[in-house]
Amino acid sequence: MPELALPPEATSLAGAVAQSVRDGVAAGELVPEQTYSVYQLAGLLGVSRSPVREGLLRLAEAGLVEIIRNRGFRVLPPRAHDVEEIIGIRLALEPPAARLAAEQATDEQHATIRSALATMAAAAGRGDDAAFWPADRALHDLLLRASGKPRTAAIVEQLRTTTALLGPPTTASGRSLAEIHAEHEPVVTAVLARDGAAAEDAMRAHLEATRELLMANAR
Template identity: 45%
Template sequence: MAARVTTTDRVLASLRESILSGEFPAGSLHSIYRLADLLEVSRTPVREAVLRLADLGLVTIERNRGVRIRGVSVTDVRSVFELRLMIEVPAAAYAAAHATDDDVRLLEAELDGMRDAATAGDESAFTVHDRALHETIGAVLGNQRAQHEVAALRDSIQTRGASTLHRSRGMPEILGEHVPIVTAIAARDATAAARHMEEHLVSTASLLMAQAATPDDPAPESGWADRLRPHLYVPDGAASPPE
């Protein structure tokens, strides 16, 4: 099963990396020709990779113009994070209810990794551990399809330096949002885990939306997440009545 790595895969990974790292700025226009020339392969694998990227929503193909790197709009961020809320909040609650001691140890290890990276000022490592932490929480549920979906959602908005790192929050703040999630899971408190995961995602989304906002693309309302909130997960007390 050593799925031999094909040229298309390498091109796909390379392009994805170039887009996510910001080497290809959002809105820029490229052609299959130039990309093929740049990567020193023929146009076919490039075309196939671009088609798949278009499916993932990272680029759009403009007929007879080229492929344009998609920027993230406020609506994009909102759509993605609503989905992440719908998936990751229940996942966090489930993890709290069903995590083994080994799972908890893994979570705390990732948290330590984030802490170390934060003190070392290593943003790259910090992001890696951040991602791994979320994936470890999702892994408790054991739904590979959900895992893959969350990863795709994450990719689709992490274009460019659209990380929240530089502009808005520092690593300590982000770390601070993750700590209570892990603490709640370790305490087997599903309610708290869900609440903290929700707060983390909403916080991140709000900042990303503020970054993506432009004069015409309307600024995000403050309580944007409330519309979904009462229907997501009700931590304590009775289910909130409709409206």
């Protein structure tokens, strides 16, 4: 039986169920070849079937699971060409947003971005994966929102939810948390210096490196 737990930070029970399934996939507790029942998942998480169904529907809409009528659900990990498409979309959205965050964001927003990078650095120094990846996502989200693009931020978050099924990018070829943090440093440095061109270039370089590692893992 897989070992799953509801995350305490979720804003809704359905959201907690969806997150627990994502975490279970990343941890290897839920595998693509097996079909799991709604009853089984509800029992493991100690919740009723209603939020389980709602959470699974959210994951199905994002293309993360396949719901099998009268049987349950099955995990659908992204394939290499899916990853290439997803990172391609992010490359179209995030580098220009980094430029705008550098050129147009307020000093207060820049201070929040600086703090997010410091949180990543502290987590990397401790080797704390559980703290590092939320900080990574938060930094990307802050950069997008500082560019004045909240809808783009929501799109990118959904895309990252899909690629998260592959596990953290460190598993692709041994890239460390410190190395990933180092890829973000020139982005933030350029943003804080209000150097839009450098911020755009640094974000593009980071995403291209991530694409290669994720695609290697998907293959």
